[in-house]
Amino acid sequence: MKGWRPSPPLLLLLPAVIVLAAVVVLPLLLSLYSSFTPFRLTKPETLWVFIGARNYVNLLTNGDFWIAFARTVVLLTVALNLEMLIGLGLALLVEKASRGQRILRTIMMFPMMFSPILVGFQFKFMFNDNIGLVNNALQALGLTDRAIPWLIDGNLAFIAILTAEIWSSTSVFAILILAGLLAMPREPVEAARVDGCTPWQTFRYVTWPFIMPFAFIAMTIRSLDVARAYDIVKIMTDGGPAGRTELVWTLVARTAYSDARMGLANAMAYFSILLSILFTVYFYRKLAAARTQIAAEW
Template identity: 85%
Template sequence: MKNWKPSAPTLLLMPAIIVLAAVVIVPLALSFYSSFTPFRLTRPETFYVFVGFRNYANLLSNWDFWIAFGRTVLLLTVALNLEMLLGLGLAMLVEKATRGQRLLRTLMMFPMMFSPILVGFQFKFMFNDNIGLVNNALQSLGLASDAIPWLIDGRLAFIAITTAEVWSSTSVFAILILAGLLAMPKEPIEAARVDGCTPWQTFRYVTLPFVMPFAYIAMTIRSLDVARAYDIVKIMTDGGPAGRTELLWTLVARTSYSDARMGLANAMAYFSILLSILFTVYFFRKLAAARNQIGAEW
């Protein structure tokens, strides 16, 4: 080490590397190691007991974990499709605007500026069965005679959480798809009109294939967010009622802090990372296919 003389770039990067290792790499290594131990927060000595893959094997027979896993996949699928459709429609409306387009783009970004905790509190109030805006509006319009228990019934609570997720993140799809629409050349659309294509055919075979790569980028970003959804669910329902809205990361938090079973919780966390990886790989492949299609047709 005495004869080792680091280069100037290495010396300049060394502080960042040390901070990165202390803040990211070391905690990840410790949490990964603890997933192979029966570590409990109330018994620190269990951190040094190595049990191999026992925690991961226990997950295979943990019914609560697989229900939370399936519910997370369901939320991810429903939320991404709704955000895609609403974002596409919103982007096309803004792109057609002849005046005030910059103002519309700014307003379109507002929902994604709110923190998930604030969104959770906002929608928890809106879906309150006694004083919530949703029930008051439905009763005022005569669409409901009694208050609807949005956050008490399991299925309705899941719908409320999905609504909050879609409202807060549809702008991600809208912004990226709008960027694709603004970058799209006009010649193919004009050629389709000259050939007698209807507006639907022009959208289906010209516009949509061009903007799909932008949509897949948004899907990749949002799949990582939804797969580790926690804040909104924690604030609105805390996984209730009776665990009917328990997702992967709310279950991980409950296992680690409420039950103090940190080793098992870390095993759940690393297992659930596979969900994020699978969706990321899937959307990257779809993105590559869409780009190849555009390159071949355009």
């Protein structure tokens, strides 16, 4: 190393690299190492006991983890499909608007500006048994004569969480699909109309193939968000009642901090990250196929 001098760009980047290594890389390496130990927060000395892949093997027979994982997959599947359908409808309506389109686009982005914690508190209040807006509205309209226990019943609590997720993130699909609609050339649509295609046929065979990549981009972004959903669930139900709304990351947090089993919690986290990567690869393949289809048809 004698006589070697780092270049000016390297010297300028060095502070940022050091900070990233200190706050990102080192904690990740430490958490990865601890997933191969029986580390408990109440017993710091267990951090230095190496047990190999025992935590990961135990996950294969951990019923609570797989139930939480299945519930996360259900939430992800239902939320993504509903968000895409509602976002597609909003995008089509805004694209048809002849006036105030910029104002409508701004309004569509409002839910994205709220913190998930704030959204959780907002919907927890709305679905409250006694003073919640939803129960008061249903009773005022005569649709029910008693308060519905939205956050106490397991199935209803899951619906309440799903509603909060859809409200806060449908705008991601709406904005990206609207961008695709605004970028689409008008000539193929006009040609389809001249050829006598119905509005549904025009959308199905002309519009949708073009905007499909934009929908898959939104789906990839949202799949990662839903797969690591924590804030809204933590605020609204904290995984209850009786674990009926427990998702993967709320289970990870409970295992790490309530049960103090940090080693097992980190193993759950890395296993979940691996599954999220597999979902991302799947969506990227769908996106590549959609792009290939557009290149062939357009």
